[in-house]
Amino acid sequence: MIRPRWEWAWETDAGDRVASPSPVFTTQYDAEEWLGEHWRELAAAGAVHARLLHEGSQATPTVELRVP
Structure with a gap:
């Protein structure tokens, strides 16, 4: 059985990808909970921005990571 892959991609304000990848999750819920923590x-x-990827394609709108 192949399990779904959910993971986060990070970007700077200039749109450059931050190298450190997130853990890989099997559910969207787990991925979103991890980001919340x-x-x-x-x-x-x-x-500055986080993009949730599902099997390599963006699955949700980009999340802004700025502290209010």
Whole structure:
């Protein structure tokens, strides 16, 4: 059985990809929950936008990681 792949891609404000990949998840819920727990760390490391990828294609609108 092949399991679905959900993962996050990070980008800077200039649109450059941040190299460190996210863990790979088998459900969208798990991926979104993980981002909810780690977005502040990612923002502190320079990530400004997060894109949720499902099997390599963007699955949801881009999420902004700025601290209000």
